[in-house]
Amino acid sequence: MSNGTSEMEIIQERLRPLLEAGRVEELAALLLELELHPSDVADLLEALDDTESQAALLRSLPAELASDALAEMEEGDDRADLLGALEPHKTAELLNELPDDDAADLIGDLEPLDAARILAALPLEDAADLRGLLQYDEETAGGLMTTELVAVRAEMTAGEAVDEVRRQGREVEDFYVIFVVDEQRVLQGTVPLGELILADTESLVSDLVQEVPVTLTADVDQEEVGRLLSRYNLVSVPVVGLRGELLGRITFDDVIDVIEAEQTEDILRLAGVSDEEEVRGDWWESVQSRLPWLFVNLLTASAAASVVFIFGNTVEEVWYLAAIMPIIAGMGGNSGTQALAVTVRRIALSDGPLERKSDAVAKELLVGLVNGIALGLLAAAAAWGAAEWFSLDPQLPFVVLFALWGNIVVAGFAGAFIPTVLHRFGVDPAVASSVFVTTLTDLFGFSLLLGLGSVFLL
Template sequence: MIRRPLPAARLLELLREGQVSEFLARARLLEPADLADVLAQADEDERIEIAKLLPPDLTGEALIEMPEEEHAEETLAALPREQAAEIVGEMPDDDAADILGGLEPEEQRRILSAVHLEERQDVERLLEYDKETAGGLMTGRMVTVRPEMTVGEALESIRKQAEAVEDFTETYVVGPDGRLAGVLGFKRLVLSPPARSVKELMEEPDVTVGPEMDQEEVARLMSRYNVPSIPVVDREGRLLGRITFDDVSDVVEREATEDLLRFGGVSAEEDLGARWFEAVKTRLPWLLVNLLTAFVAAAVVALFTSVVRALPALAAWMTIISGMGGNAGTQALAVTVRRLALGLIPASAFVRVIGKEIMVGLACGIANGVVTALAALGFHQPPMLGVVVCLAMIGNLFVAGFAGAFIPLLLERFRIDPAIASSVFVTTFTDVCGFALLLGLGGWLLL
């Protein structure tokens, strides 16, 4: 009888019904990512039971694939020391360091003390680096050859090293002093005559990074140079490790999530699986800041109380003007913040970027202003009111384009993350200017 993979919920039912052998047989059919889904849907006690039942290599692969918010490290820490150490020993060193990095140092030492010496040293070396740097992202397991080797000798050396190394497409050429001398593509190596020297075939690496470089910059470099891996070297040029594309793909997803959360005024530290009161603690501060800035906009309206009292028809247009300004500002802001995140705006281009967004805002303001004026006439409003609404719309979208580009660029200049703070200031700026323009022009032209 051929067994087929089952959905995560059905697999957990087998476990809860006591059908352990059937559960194990079905679980072995799953890909690591699918098995990670099973762990994610299980409660804490079930996760520990599953981790104890499965072979260490399969458990390790599943823990690696678990989302950060599911806290794979807690499952690992709940296991007996020897079993946790066996699982860590089956993991690539960089993945083991990522998971262990979420534990307290004392708990890390407890588990690592039972790991084989060589593997323990590899993981401990990676744990010394900040997890959001190239050092924390790299793996120390790679294939290296010497420049004086022949192609035949290099291939024999690669065969001996390959079993302990994850997928690789490049071989690093390292001198006797440990310095990176060059890079050799595997295809070129295989197609070359056995007697040819590695030194003749090797090429300069397209890019190298230091262990302290931010992971987002590493991802940007890998995308820019379109390379499958990047060597990590110290200040003397000694090879420390390599960063592979699969490591960077995780970084890109994580950074995109953080940017999205920050853009919405939510702390990037908020766990996506956090309980409601933990979410309140991270969101409330920014909402209070937003409330304070809303008081500024309200104060502007209060200055024009006499105008609103004399021209109550203007009140109906206030939300339209401020809303359109906020939307236009958010558009300019999103484009600018994203380009900053990708490193596409050098300091010399700041003025050009602001000028472009001003022109976009002005053009959109004219188009929307004309439509708004026609709508005012359609509601049988006085023609001059249509003029006021049109001018206010043009002015506010002009301001929105300026603010949406200028504010994030200014924050970037002062090394403040523009994704976090920009939206509050842009919204306030467009609200204040929109209300002031509409009510100011109304008081001037209609009274």
């Protein structure tokens, strides 16, 4: 038992010397003694630098712990290398210990040849099940589900159902909800395990069955799976085929991982980082994931630069307008980003069709008008001071006021309007909005500043 990190830190003090010396067998003995959780063992595996030490540690552990730790490691190349380094019969032994969704995820990491080699080492029936799961896209309900579940028939009594749960339950990990099916295995509903136990043994399952607020087909996107499970507080959600027949279930823990992954994706996309980049990936992966977006940004920044170039005459005459450009660009960019973040988040957390329709764009316009006049007046006052002090053109404060105000209004509008439109056309609003918004505010802001400048200050 550990109360969070402090006890883990003490454990770490005992493990680290063994870890650093690569003394794998002693490490295995110690972490069995400490009864470490598979998630902690997974961290230890990741902390070992070379694949050989990782494989040696896995071999020294009981198969149940080793397989759970493998399942808890981060998906990706490191785990695939480790799995490839194990003997096929060892891998098969470990996969046998795991629920089929975790086993399929592990195999999904591998190169096709390695995957085929390992599937061949598994019992025929298990291999067929896994091949079935591997057909589904990883980021769909089918890719998340396990086929291992407990299902009973509606016409059973509660007592018979409990016996059936006892029979099926030995093969299944973490079942909290019993699925109720008819003779065609079409889903009728669910009974929480607790309700089944509370019920009189003679009562019928058909009287206990609860409607499922949501059933998924295997092709539903994982983001939608997360949204529905979180909306309806479900510990486990059924996946059905076209006739309504029960195919599998998705449990809350897989969904928590999905919610975290989707939100990482949103933050990175908003910042112009492709969702291919792993948060702990190496530098080359980062270069590949970020350079294309920076290249797009170089083009859009060049568009802003050409606005300045077009107004070259004004800049040459009224050089101090160049000093005001960073203020216009910065405030526009930041106001736009604020509106964008709130709108993107609002779309992500959308409650579906019954949600109150309120107008995000109108709200952001209003916020822009108010913030714009407040900041515009402040900046104009500073510009007035500077104009007095350095004997600049006395009309400068008015140019600053209207350029800043206008740009902040446009930024708020664009920050709300662009993601809303992208979302309506089925484009992820996080991915492209930020380019459009900052380009628009730069182009508009500089045009307004230099345009006003060329009218009033030349």
